[in-house]
Amino acid sequence: GENVEQHPSTLSVQEGDSAVIKCTYSDSASNYFPWYKQELGKRPQLIIDIRSNVGEKKDQRIAVTLNKTAKHFSLHITETQPEDSAVYFCAPNQAGTALIFGKGTTLSVSS
């Protein structure tokens, strides 16, 4: 099965800095790469995803980049704000299979 690792497990940044979270996976058949955000006490929600035929996708301050050869993809958050503080999960998978989540990265943004 898919082996998913996220790094770092915790990340602390100052407001306005950038944050990068990396997700590595083992299954070369994976073709869908989402990132979920879970704020304290709330349910996880999809914030951005990318498919294997695309190398990068941006949505305002967040972006995801994919390196299929090296089997990793990253979440980039620019100009971080306190409301970006949350746990972020990656869940690489292939079509038709259940999402297997990484262990999560806790991002803390201090003002």
Added chain:
Amino acid sequence: DVKVTQSSRYLVKRTGEKVFLECVQDMDHENMFWYRQDPGLGLRLIYFSYDVKMKEKGDIPEGYSVSREKKERFSLILESASTNQTSMYLCASSLVNRGPREQYFGPGTRLTVT
């Protein structure tokens, strides 16, 4: 707007009790999932279902069973609750449409087994 609801937000049960956790979605999604969430371990898949009366084991099915008699409802059953099943349980659903789609999560049930 997709809505996934779970029967209880908080539940306290005794060791050995049979526990039912219910999940209902209102968007006609084919796929439904049960995860448990523990600090430092992320979201771990217990069981999932692609269709009515169909179920597949996830990574940690031991001690759990599921039931899907209707498309909108997916139940997680703890046959004999144990203290190591104290956790946050999250249900999710998604469409089947040419590959994986966004999973929508319920609010979670925090189960304590004493």
